[in-house]
Amino acid sequence: MSNKKFVFMFSETDETMKNLVGGKGANLGQMTKLGLPIPQGFTVSTEACTVYYQNKENLPDYIFDQINSSLVELEKITNKKFGDPMNPLLVSVRSGARVSMPGMMDTILNLGLNETVVKGLAEITNNPRFAYDSYRRFIQMYSDVVMGLPKPRFEEIIDEMKEERNISLDTEFSANDFQEMIQKFKALYKKELNEEFPSDPKKQLYGAIEAVFASWENPRANYYRKINGIPSSWGTAVNVQSMVYGNMGETSGTGVAFTRNPANGEDKVYGEFLLNAQGEDVVAGVRTPSPLAELGKIMPDVYQQFIDLAKKLENHFKDMQDIEFTIENGILYFLQTRSGKRTAHAALKIAVDMFETNMIDKERAIMLVKPEQLDTFLHPQFDESALKKAKRIGEGLPASPGAATGQVVFNVEQAIEQVNKGNKVVLVRLETSPEDIEGMHVSEGFLTARGGMTSHAAVVARGMGKCCVSGCHGLVVNEAKGFFTVGGEKYHLGDWISLDGSTGIVYGGKIDTRPATISGDFEKFMTWCDEIKTLDVRTNADTPNDAKQARAFGAQGIGLCRTEHMFFEADRIKAMREMIVSENIEQRKKALAKLLPMQQSDFEQIYEAMEGMPVTIRYLDPPLHEFLPTQDSDIEELAQELGVSKEKLIDKIASLHEFNPMMGHRGCRLSVSYPELAEMQTTAIIQAYINVMKRNPDYPAVPEIMIPLVGEVRELKFVKDIVVETADKLIKESKMDLKYLVGTMIEIPRAALLADEIAKEAEFFSFGTNDLTQMTFGFSRDDAGVFLKDYYEKRIYENDPFATIDQEGVGKLVEIAVKKGKEANPHLHLGVCGEHGGDPRSVEFFHKVGLDYVSCSPFRVPIARLAAAQSAIKYKK
Numbered sequence: 001m002s003n004k005k006f007v008f009m010f011s012e013t014d015e016t017m018k019n020l021v022g023g024k025g026a027n028l029g030q031m032t033k034l035g036l037p038i039p040q041g042f043t044v045s046t047e048a049c050t051v052y053y054q055n056k057e058n059l060p061d062y063i064f065d066q067i068n069s070s071l072v073e074l075e076k077i078t079n080k081k082f083g084d085p086m087n088p089l090l091v092s093v094r095s096g097a098r099v100s101m102p103g104m105m106d107t108i109l110n111l112g113l114n115e116t117v118v119k120g121l122a123e124i125t126n127n128p129r130f131a132y133d134s135y136r137r138f139i140q141m142y143s144d145v146v147m148g149l150p151k152p153r154f155e156e157i158i159d160e161m162k163e164e165r166n167i168s169l170d171t172e173f174s175a176n177d178f179q180e181m182i183q184k185f186k187a188l189y190k191k192e193l194n195e196e197f198p199s200d201p202k203k204q205l206y207g208a209i210e211a212v213f214a215s216w217e218n219p220r221a222n223y224y225r226k227i228n229g230i231p232s233s234w235g236t237a238v239n240v241q242s243m244v245y246g247n248m249g250e251t252s253g254t255g256v257a258f259t260r261n262p263a264n265g266e267d268k269v270y271g272e273f274l275l276n277a278q279g280e281d282v283v284a285g286v287r288t289p290s291p292l293a294e295l296g297k298i299m300p301d302v303y304q305q306f307i308d309l310a311k312k313l314e315n316h317f318k319d320m321q322d323i324e325f326t327i328e329n330g331i332l333y334f335l336q337t338r339s340g341k342r343t344a345h346a347a348l349k350i351a352v353d354m355f356e357t358n359m360i361d362k363e364r365a366i367m368l369v370k371p372e373q374l375d376t377f378l379h380p381q382f383d384e385s386a387l388k389k390a391k392r393i394g395e396g397l398p399a400s401p402g403a404a405t406g407q408v409v410f411n412v413e414q415a416i417e418q419v420n421k422g423n424k425v426v427l428v429r430l431e432t433s434p435e436d437i438e439g440m441h442v443s444e445g446f447l448t449a450r451g452g453m454t455s456h457a458a459v460v461a462r463g464m465g466k467c468c469v470s471g472c473h474g475l476v477v478n479e480a481k482g483f484f485t486v487g488g489e490k491y492h493l494g495d496w497i498s499l500d501g502s503t504g505i506v507y508g509g510k511i512d513t514r515p516a517t518i519s520g521d522f523e524k525f526m527t528w529c530d531e532i533k534t535l536d537v538r539t540n541a542d543t544p545n546d547a548k549q550a551r552a553f554g555a556q557g558i559g560l561c562r563t564e565h566m567f568f569e570a571d572r573i574k575a576m577r578e579m580i581v582s583e584n585i586e587q588r589k590k591a592l593a594k595l596l597p598m599q600q601s602d603f604e605q606i607y608e609a610m611e612g613m614p615v616t617i618r619y620l621d622p623p624l625h626e627f628l629p630t631q632d633s634d635i636e637e638l639a640q641e642l643g644v645s646k647e648k649l650i651d652k653i654a655s656l657h658e659f660n661p662m663m664g665h666r667g668c669r670l671s672v673s674y675p676e677l678a679e680m681q682t683t684a685i686i687q688a689y690i691n692v693m694k695r696n697p698d699y700p701a702v703p704e705i706m707i708p709l710v711g712e713v714r715e716l717k718f719v720k721d722i723v724v725e726t727a728d729k730l731i732k733e734s735k736m737d738l739k740y741l742v743g744t745m746i747e748i749p750r751a752a753l754l755a756d757e758i759a760k761e762a763e764f765f766s767f768g769t770n771d772l773t774q775m776t777f778g779f780s781r782d783d784a785g786v787f788l789k790d791y792y793e794k795r796i797y798e799n800d801p802f803a804t805i806d807q808e809g810v811g812k813l814v815e816i817a818v819k820k821g822k823e824a825n826p827h828l829h830l831g832v833c834g835e836h837g838g839d840p841r842s843v844e845f846f847h848k849v850g851l852d853y854v855s856c857s858p859f860r861v862p863i864a865r866l867a868a869a870q871s872a873i874k875y876k877k
């Protein structure tokens with residue numbers, strides 16, 4: 001163990017070593033290699049961080065030994081000595097994980113100073129003001145970062161001293177002022193921590209390094225990791241770097257810059273700097289920094305050198321860089337470079353510009369845009385100036401992005417009534433249910449008091465590409481009286497409100513929105529993705545409108561057409577209910593006969609909308625209770641229609657009650673009990689298809705019939721036999737040459753384990769990863785939100801398995817099913833149609849395990865296309 005290398009000089013590392021020395025360290029190494037002016041130093045590796053935690057949060061001596069040797073090495077390189085008053089080496093201690101991560105320990109500058117060293121520094125630089133300024137900064141940072149003594153305590157002292165002297169800027173303090181400040185800081189330190197401020201430079205260094213490792217587990221860092229899916233096993237590295245001083249006077253300074261404009265992508269260096277300043281002064285907002293171009297007037301040579309080297313870095317890394325630099329007495333140093341964060345618009349423009357100027361190839365261009373960023377282009381947005389003036393009334397979860405503004409309604413009837421009058425509405429509910437679908441369709445967005453990111457409202461909203469804020473804190477909905485309250489405000493039916501589904505913020509009043517614009521760059525970029533990706537991207541669409549939307553976003557077919565959503569519309573739900581409460585097969589057939597023409601015409605329209613692209617239609621799936629009336633008046637109406645007594649109907653409904661409907665009478669089990677259901681649905685599909693074929697003889701795709709919730713090959717066979725018998729009869733009668741495919745969903749673990757048997761009866765598999773996830777974990781998607789947060793907090797699960805596929809467990813089942821299925825049937829076509837189909841990390845997994853397509857909601861299609869292209873590049877043979 002102890003002969004392993006844990007500490008690396010910058011000259012020993014490069015950009016390929018991010019996992020070992022962190023992003024900051026790897027790039028400092030790479031910049032050293034490229035010959036840029038870098039204050040030298042060394043990096044304590046992420047593996048040392050792992051050891052630190054294995055060793056009860058202590059670094060073992062063998063790592064300290066390596067740190068000491070590297071320090072000696074650094075003394076040689078810099079020709080300075082740690083702790084030597086006449087020629088002191090001072091260092092910064094900087095955290096640096098694999099990816100840049102807010103929440104980690106703040107940087108400590110000027111480490112190595114004490115009462116003796118500071119005197120020496122004042123003398124040799126002939127600049128006491130600089131020396132004492134550096135020391136007081138060090139005390140502030142060390143106390144805050146290593147000892148947890150909060151910054152404001154020090155700010156108070158500084159503010160008092162400013163007041164006494166009647167000055168407003170730090171730069172107006174004299175050397176003597178700083179000396180006095182140092183004594184006050186130390187007194188505060190002693191009072192609060194009951195010990196002297198450490199004066200031994202080595203002790204300071206060890207303390208700082210361990211503090212960086214300890215900060216890896218602080219709550220802020222943990223939270224950031226959780227929302228960004230960064231494993232806590234990665235650990236952070238620590239960089240120890242010799243100091244350069246931006247606070248030596250008016251020919252010194254510090255700044256930050258982007259090699260392009262991060263807001264709009266314009267190809268022009270963009271940045272800010274401050275003279276006579278150190279570290280984070282630029283971003284801390286104490287003084288107002290100047291635009292970088294000003295530097296060109298003050299120090300033209302330094303400026304030109306900076307621009308040249310910045311472009312050199314951009315060219316090397318083939319990406320826009322975010323750079324931190326310092327000027328010491330007119331000499332430029334680079335302190336950090338990394339890929340810069342940018343808006344979605346900038347990301348697209350930069351990728352396209354860099355490709356078109358031959359700086360990068362298409363593959364690289366595709367890697368420069370994050371799939372999630374595309375979301376911005378796909379939803380309406382608030383007008384920014386209008387948003388600034390808006391009144392914020394509450395906040396919930398940003399469940400589905402976009403902007404919505406409309407008049408408050410509380411139920412489906414109100415929604416439809418208002419929309420028919422030409423008004424825009426926002427649906428406000430305690431929570432939504434499948435019965436609200438129609439009202440949801442016509443609303444601009446939904447606001448709910450209950451529910452999480454995977455609640456009904458959230459899932460439906462994302463599916464429809466509508467804006468949704470769910471789980472809004474303090475929202476009380478009184479539907480009966482027609483008002484809601486939030487944050488002490490009361491809003492009535494018809495009042496205007498606005499929702500920002502990207503932030504979760506709720507505003508009172510109307511805010512102008514503008515529709516999503518798909519710019520030329522966006523289109524161009526997406527065609528590049530299509531050239532490169534190998535995974536097809538289909539969509540989940542239940543209506544011709546969804547289908548058209550998805551095609552506009554580049555979908556290559558429908559991977560999941562749910563037949564049940566069509567049944568919630570007012571004229572259909574009655575027939576559906578009639579079917580469900582039927583006492584006998586005659587009644588049921590009568591009800592089904594009413595549904596048949598509606599279903600058939602829906603399918604025809606969807607086939608037409610898809611113009612020959614493949615369409616997978618799934619047979620009726622949900623638990624039947626979702627369709628049953630709950631309101632007294634509805635029950636009465638239905639009883640009349642059926643010609644039975646209300647009491648009898650109530651009994652019937654009660655008899656359909658299930659304790660666990662998710663695992664109840666649903667999916668293919670319905671057709672096992674009621675074969676006439678599969679018969680009707682087959683008739684609707686084949687008849688619709690025949691009609692479309694008559695109109696468009698060269699309609700290329702064949703119908704794909706999907707039987708859900710199969711766990712046993714014999715149940716699949718049972719339903720399939722009905723399908724085949726019904727379909728073949730119709731085809732024969734039509735005298736047309738027609739083919740169709742029968743496949744199944746793999747969403748019950750047993751089906752995945754027995755996929756070889758099931759593949760004998762199935763021509764395709766579609767992984768229903770929503771159900772597969774809940775069945776594999778054994779908790780329900782609709783209820784898990786409540787306790788999953790405890791699991792995240794206690795670090796049992798790191799992220800939501802319903803949002804990103806659990807590769808280890810659920811993913812293992814997918815892999816097993818792919819392998820076994822292909823062995824039994826090499827022509828088996830494979831896809832996925834759960835929510836995961838639109839999640840970039842899951843898409844990558846599906847690409848890796850060899851699926852043929854993913855299917856996702858229309859508004860995720862461009863995101864999935866980009867994710868698929870990036871996967872193809874990443875796993876290129």
Ligand code: ADP
Pocket residue numbers: 039091092093094095106107109241242243244245246254278279280324325326335336
């Ligand atoms: P963050 O990750 O928060 O940006 P950094 O480790 O980059 O923290 O440090 C913040 C700032 O501290 C840098 O931008 C730079 O201005 C200053 N700094 C860090 N190390 C040094 C150094 N060796 N010499 C001079 N300034 C430094």
Ligand code: MG
Pocket residue numbers: 106107280
């Ligand atoms: Mg910082």
Ligand code: MG
Pocket residue numbers: 324336
């Ligand atoms: Mg930095």
